[in-house]
Amino acid sequence: MLDGVTLATSATPLTLGKHQVWPPVVLAPMAGITNVAFRRLCREQGGGVYVCEMITTRALVERIPKTLKMIRFAPDEGFRSLQLYGVDPDVTAAAARMIAEEDLADHIDLNFGCPVPKVTRRGGGSALPWRRKLFGRIVRQAVQAAAPAGIPVTVKMRKGIDDDHLTYVEAGLIAQEAGVAAVALHARTAEQRYSGTADWDAIATLKQALDVPVLGNGDIWEAADAMRMVAHTGVDGVVVGRGCLGRPWLFKDLHAAYDGVRSQELPSLGEVAAIMSRHAHLLVEALEDERHGCADFRKHIAWYLKGFPVGGDLRRSLSMVASLAQLDDLLGKLDADAPFPRESLGQPRGRINAPGKVSLPYGWLDSRDDDTVPEGAEMDNSGG
Numbered sequence: 001m002l003d004g005v006t007l008a009t010s011a012t013p014l015t016l017g018k019h020q021v022w023p024p025v026v027l028a029p030m031a032g033i034t035n036v037a038f039r040r041l042c043r044e045q046g047g048g049v050y051v052c053e054m055i056t057t058r059a060l061v062e063r064i065p066k067t068l069k070m071i072r073f074a075p076d077e078g079f080r081s082l083q084l085y086g087v088d089p090d091v092t093a094a095a096a097r098m099i100a101e102e103d104l105a106d107h108i109d110l111n112f113g114c115p116v117p118k119v120t121r122r123g124g125g126s127a128l129p130w131r132r133k134l135f136g137r138i139v140r141q142a143v144q145a146a147a148p149a150g151i152p153v154t155v156k157m158r159k160g161i162d163d164d165h166l167t168y169v170e171a172g173l174i175a176q177e178a179g180v181a182a183v184a185l186h187a188r189t190a191e192q193r194y195s196g197t198a199d200w201d202a203i204a205t206l207k208q209a210l211d212v213p214v215l216g217n218g219d220i221w222e223a224a225d226a227m228r229m230v231a232h233t234g235v236d237g238v239v240v241g242r243g244c245l246g247r248p249w250l251f252k253d254l255h256a257a258y259d260g261v262r263s264q265e266l267p268s269l270g271e272v273a274a275i276m277s278r279h280a281h282l283l284v285e286a287l288e289d290e291r292h293g294c295a296d297f298r299k300h301i302a303w304y305l306k307g308f309p310v311g312g313d314l315r316r317s318l319s320m321v322a323s324l325a326q327l328d329d330l331l332g333k334l335d336a337d338a339p340f341p342r343e344s345l346g347q348p349r350g351r352i353n354a355p356g357k358v359s360l361p362y363g364w365l366d367s368r369d370d371d372t373v374p375e376g377a378e379m380d381n382s383g384g
């Protein structure tokens with residue numbers, strides 16, 4: 001798949017504050033996915049930034065036990081990357097200060113991309129950058145609170161609310177002015193949710209507009225797509241979400257491509273089964289509960305098996321797995337020699353939902369410079 005693709009041989013490490021990251025590849029924060037177990041599987045494949053699940057600022061400052069569990073990093077996680085979701089500049093600053101003072105992470109990413117109606121309806125997530133003063137205050141206060149510990153802050157955002165209400169260039173400039181270390185753009189509007197294709201031209205536009213590093217996000221299914229995005233946009237790094245679902249080895253391909261090597265992992269079904277078993281064991285260890293860990297692993301099964309010849313009964317049994325012994329027994333029934341299904345390469349995976357009108361608070365679009373903190377937009381649960 002990398003044949004004929006220009007490799008990003010002139011790429012440089014991603015500089016985030018005092019840290020240099022090679023290759024400039026980011027595992028996108030994904031609620032319910034990028035926990036300590038999945039991050040470990042991905043980290044073992046290659047270098048990069050591996051962002052934890054989204055953490056709600058209020059839940060963090062209130063020290064909700066579930067949230068404190070979610071921000072645990074493995075002892076060997078050299079660059080601890082934590083994503084915060086907040087709508088209140090003071091609460092976001094308090095969360096960033098807590099992270100700095102208690103040495104909870106090495107990097108803070110601020111989430112302004114969430115398109116979920118229950119969030120945008122209250123003015124949070126991808127609705128928030130429209131209120132540019134409030135957006136600027138949140139980012140500035142987070143940067144200032146994290147600065148004493150030398151913790152770089154980045155923002156992750158979408159193009160805007162919809163095609164008539166684009167915010168990304170202005171928001172990128174505001175974030176840069178506020179002192180962020182980099183800006184990541186998921187090149188879809190909130191209205192698009194996960195439908196259609198990401199607009200890589202918008203990523204190129206943002207790259208042209210900013211001096212700080214710009215990270216491109218959207219529709220990287222293979223290392224070849226990452227290289228194409230870099231060639232098309234000139235971005236300083238790539239952020240990979242759904243492409244690695246059921247395929248943690250994608251980070252090996254990405255690392256190789258950035259190193260100038262055209263190689264692609266194509267594990268057999270037996271090799272995939274071994275990774276699946278390890279993933280489930282790591283989840284059980286992280287969640288400290290076998291039933292809970294196995295239940296959480298179920299969502300990954302279809303992604304791992306996509307395109308492989310696996311009978312309906314076996315798939316159904318796997319999707320209801322309740323213990324590690326049962327999982328390993330069922331995985332043993334797979335045809336270990338089945339080769340990787342090449343036809344599934346480059347195909348979208350994970351969420352691909354239809355576009356939907358963005359719910360917003362009354363009058364939201366009429367007053368861009370109102371910086372009142374939206375009420376009730378702070379999610380009380382970390383992890384989305």
Ligand SMILES: Cc1cc2nc3c(=O)[nH]c(=O)nc-3n(C[C@H](O)[C@H](O)[C@H](O)COP(=O)(O)O)c2cc1C
Binds near residue numbers: 033054083217
């Ligand atoms: C299951 C899932 C959970 C997500 N959770 C978050 C999140 O917590 N924070 C965030 O900024 N983006 C979240 N996203 C968006 C991704 O980080 C990423 O921006 C998006 O999937 C587009 O990249 P992709 O085309 O590589 O998947 C999530 C996406 C998925 C599929």
